[in-house]
Amino acid sequence: MVGRPLKSSKNSSTTVKKGTWSAEEDQKLIAYIRRFGIWNWTHMPKPAGLARTGKSCRLRWMNYLRPNIRHGNITKEEEDLIIELQQRLGNKWAAIVARLPGRTDNEIKNYWNTRLKKRVNNRNKLQIRTACDIKVKPDHNDNSSHPYASCPTIDTPKLEPGIGSQTETPTMSANSFCTSYGLRCDDNPLENSWYSPCNVIEEEESLWGQFLAPRDLEIVQNFGGMDMHSGAKAPALVCMQQELVYHSGSCEEFIMDLWGK
DNA sequence: AATCAGACCAACCGCTATGCC
DNA sequence: TGGCATAGCGGTTGGTCTGAT
Numbered sequence: 146m147v148g149r150p151l152k153s154s155k156n157s158s159t160t161v162k163k164g165t166w167s168a169e170e171d172q173k174l175i176a177y178i179r180r181f182g183i184w185n186w187t188h189m190p191k192p193a194g195l196a197r198t199g200k201s202c203r204l205r206w207m208n209y210l211r212p213n214i215r216h217g218n219i220t221k222e223e224e225d226l227i228i229e230l231q232q233r234l235g236n237k238w239a240a241i242v243a244r245l246p247g248r249t250d251n252e253i254k255n256y257w258n259t260r261l262k263k264r265v266n267n268r269n270k271l272q273i274r275t276a277c278d279i280k281v282k283p284d285h286n287d288n289s290s291h292p293y294a295s296c297p298t299i300d301t302p303k304l305e306p307g308i309g310s311q312t313e314t315p316t317m318s319a320n321s322f323c324t325s326y327g328l329r330c331d332d333n334p335l336e337n338s339w340y341s342p343c344n345v346i347e348e349e350e351s352l353w354g355q356f357l358a359p360r361d362l363e364i365v366q367n368f369g370g371m372d373m374h375s376g377a378k379a380p381a382l383v384c385m386q387q388e389l390v391y392h393s394g395s396c397e398e399f400i401m402d403l404w405g406k
Numbered sequence: 407a408a409t410c411a412g413a414c415c416a417a418c419c420g421c422t423a424t425g426c427c
Numbered sequence: 428t429g430g431c432a433t434a435g436c437g438g439t440t441g442g443t444c445t446g447a448t
Contacts, residue, residue, distance in 0.1 A: 165416070165442090187433060203434075204417065239436060254437070255415050 162196040166205050170195055174202055175210055208249045215247035219256055227253060228265055 162170075177193035183206075186199035195202060208214075219227075223245055230241040236257075238250035245253065 163418075185433080198418095199433085200419090200435095201417075207435090208416075236437065250436075251416075258438090259414055 160196060161198055163201070166209075170197070171205070171210055174206060178206065204251075208251045213247055214249060216252065219248075223248070224261070227257060228261060231257060231261075231265075 173194050177189065181192075183189070186203040188199065189195075190197050190199055190202050193202070197205075226244060227241065230244060234240050236254075238254045242248050242250045242253050
């Protein structure tokens with residue numbers, strides 16, 4: 146078992162134990178919670194006979210001791226779901242883990258950071274190149290020698306400090322965005338015509354005007370806001386751009402998926 | 407057998423959200 | 428309404444494990 150050595154830190158009056166939990170501490174916490182329930186994490190450790198912070202007790206319980214937790218052996222299905230949800234929701238581990246019964250946010254976060262992140266990033270890089278090189282009409286920057294010259298470009302807003310880079314931006318999938326605003330996808334204006342993602346976004350924006358609250362529409366148009374009234378966290382175009390980046394198929398497939406073909 | 411580097415993962419820390427007074 | 432306490436979340440740390448050399 147991996148873990149940290151026991152360390153102690155002192156504040157003004159008490160010694161707080163840190164580091165890996167012992168079996169004895171686990172038993173104390175389990176026994177206390179079985180008997181008295183969880184009434185207040187901050188004040189529980191002392192009557193439970195633990196020299197831990199409430200925060201540490203809570204974490205130990207939530208991530209390891211509480212009933213019905215499954216550790217290890219993440220299945221292929223779970224792995225696929227983690228990847229899918231991470232791409233749709235970003236690093237919202239609590240939301241992701243809600244779809245994975247018996248798993249903990251810490252476990253899924255660790256699994257993503259150590260095993261899946263690199264794999265998915267590499268796959269996405271390959272897919273962007275493949276999709277753009279093969280499928281997209283190379284009608285701009287066509288005499289550039291850059292390997293991605295044929296990629297459609299979406300004019301990304303200059304993000305405010307703190308919003309983060311493209312890969313760090315909290316995501317809300319474009320489909321979710323449409324759904325949350327009741328955007329109809331059945332009347333597909335793209336049928337039988339070639340659109341670059343930029344055109345799609347322009348088209349989509351005009352539709353959004355029919356459905357969004359004025360302030361939300363303004364945010365979408367200016368790309369600059371962080372919060373929609375609905376609770377959406379990122380500028381819609383950034384979401385869509387990210388959706389394109391993560392989309393597993395070609396650019397055209399992305400467009401069709403976006404509109405819920 | 408010894409050493410090293412990368413992978414793994416439990417636990418910590420800082421920040422935010424929420425509830426209560 | 429503002430301030431405080433508590434819970435919860437996500438990023439990061441650092442000790443241990445494991446495989447390669």
